[in-house]
Amino acid sequence: MPAVVLFDGVCNFCNSTVNFIIDRDPAGYFRFASLQSDAAQRILADCRLPSGFLDNIILFENGTCYGRSTAALRILRHLRGPSALVYLLVLVPRPIRDAGYDWFARNRYRWFGKRSECSIPSPEIRARFLE
Numbered sequence: 001m002p003a004v005v006l007f008d009g010v011c012n013f014c015n016s017t018v019n020f021i022i023d024r025d026p027a028g029y030f031r032f033a034s035l036q037s038d039a040a041q042r043i044l045a046d047c048r049l050p051s052g053f054l055d056n057i058i059l060f061e062n063g064t065c066y067g068r069s070t071a072a073l074r075i076l077r078h079l080r081g082p083s084a085l086v087y088l089l090v091l092v093p094r095p096i097r098d099a100g101y102d103w104f105a106r107n108r109y110r111w112f113g114k115r116s117e118c119s120i121p122s123p124e125i126r127a128r129f130l131e
Helices: 012-023 038-046 068-077 082-091 094-112
Strands: 003-007 030-034 058-061 064-067
Touching (some): 003 068, 012 094, 064 068
16 A cells, blocks of 8 residues: 655645655655645544644654654655665754744745745646555
């Protein structure tokens, strides 16, 4: 079963990250859903997370929900190329990783901007997105 990455669909950085993952995941292990979508809301409910939960990337993998730095590192571990080596940051204690993640998440709109609505992927990529 493919893993699902939930991301903030109006965040420019988050959308670029999804493209980064797609480019390095030729086997199509990951599927995607914007946190603003109905599909993501169902997964958030399964994870016992509130709707409107936008400040966090969520990885739903094998029935388990991962968030923040752990989600990001688990995603990187599956990608092709040197980005998988970043997974070694899992050795850093989670509270320290998550503090860095939270700081970045709080500033992402200011640094990278945001869109007024979720982007629409090309037809060939659209199949990897949940409706």
